[in-house]
Amino acid sequence: MPVKVVESREGEIFDIELEESLLRKNEELAQRNRRLLESRGVTAIDVMGSIGSGKTTLIKQIVRRLKDRYSIAVIAGDLTTTIDADRIREEGVQVVQVNTGKECHLDANLVGRSLEEIDLDKVDLLFIENVGNLICPGEFPLGAHKRVVVISVTEGPYMVVKHPYIFMDAVAVAINKIDLAEPMGVDISKLEMDARRIKPSIKVVRTNGLTGDGVDDLIDAMGV
Ligand code: MG
Numbered sequence: 430m431p432v433k434v435v436e437s438r439e440g441e442i443f444d445i446e447l448e449e450s451l452l453r454k455n456e457e458l459a460q461r462n463r464r465l466l467e468s469r470g471v472t473a474i475d476v477m478g479s480i481g482s483g484k485t486t487l488i489k490q491i492v493r494r495l496k497d498r499y500s501i502a503v504i505a506g507d508l509t510t511t512i513d514a515d516r517i518r519e520e521g522v523q524v525v526q527v528n529t530g531k532e533c534h535l536d537a538n539l540v541g542r543s544l545e546e547i548d549l550d551k552v553d554l555l556f557i558e559n560v561g562n563l564i565c566p567g568e569f570p571l572g573a574h575k576r577v578v579v580i581s582v583t584e585g586p587y588m589v590v591k592h593p594y595i596f597m598d599a600v601a602v603a604i605n606k607i608d609l610a611e612p613m614g615v616d617i618s619k620l621e622m623d624a625r626r627i628k629p630s631i632k633v634v635r636t637n638g639l640t641g642d643g644v645d646d647l648i649d650a651m652g653v
Contacts, residue, residue, distance in 0.1 A: 455569050458537035462544060462572025469549040473557060474651060475571050477595060478579035479588075480561030483605040485513040486638035487579055488556050491648060492520045499553040499653075504543045506535040506560045513558060523547055534565035537572055554653060563592040570598075577651055578602045582615040589623035596624055601632040601650035608637050 466473050478484045485505070492501050502523040505514040514526035525543045527535060540557060547555070557573055559566040576599045580588055583606055589596070596602060602624050610617050621633045632650035636643035 452568060455537045458541055459570040459572040462537055462541050463574075465541075465544060465549070466555070466572060466574075469552070471549055471552050471555050472653065473555040473571075473573040473575075474653070475557045475559055475566075475573035475576045476579060477559045477563070477566045477576060477599070478561065479563050479581070479584060482561070482579045482581040482584065483603075483636075483638040484558050484561070484579045485516055487603060487605065487636060487644065487647065488558055489517055489520055490638060490641050490644045491556070492517065492522055494644060494648060495554065495653065496520060496522060500551055501554045501556070502547045502549075502552045504535075504540060504547075504555065504557045506539075506558055508532075508560065517558075523552065529560055532565075533560055533562045534569050535559050535571055536569045540571045563588075563595050567594045567598070575600045575651060577647075579605055580620070581606045582610045582613050582617065582620070585613070586615050586619060589620050589627070593627045596627045596631060599628070599631060600652065601634065601647065603634050603636045603643070603647050603650075605636045605638055607635045607643070608640075 476484050476488060495501060503517045504525050504527060505517060506527045507513055509528055511526045514524045518524045525546045527539050527543050557571055578595055578599045604617055604620055607617060617635060624631055624633050634643050634646040634650050636647055
């Protein structure tokens, strides 16, 4: 017998009117952020992924490789701590921490306020580390030019098929911690296939944030 499935209907979980006006307002603010970034010649990349997928570690590796070529700033989103911002600051770039409290994603308003804290005239490239979550950030564009998803093999073999929406707007996905694929029993090529099935044009790269393996490929995939 097949498993019985109860699906939520549209508008059943959220008050749909409230949600629509919220998303519309976010979209307006995202466009404002984009205009501001473009007026200062800044390219922004929104980095999304679960807690523990390795977003901060990969951003550090990317910053280390690009900081002589570009002037870089980072906005680090988190619920309550400054752990990520402190780690990235070790690379000697401008970092702003955004704490969202209970919110599971950054929004365009918070990013707009963070942009006020950055000397944008001195920045070419901005990385925005979103809050560790695979669901909420997808619906909230921030004004970034590109979105990248970091996933880790430690999240198991089904994490891509279970979170399709986060990949839709992304230009690239990093499959991180590839050294742990075997002990985790995860087939990396299956994860790659799953991502391409959701979005055929997405660039998929294999990375190990600790050793830096694949980080150059990720930089290429981001097109910076
Ligand atoms: Mg982090």
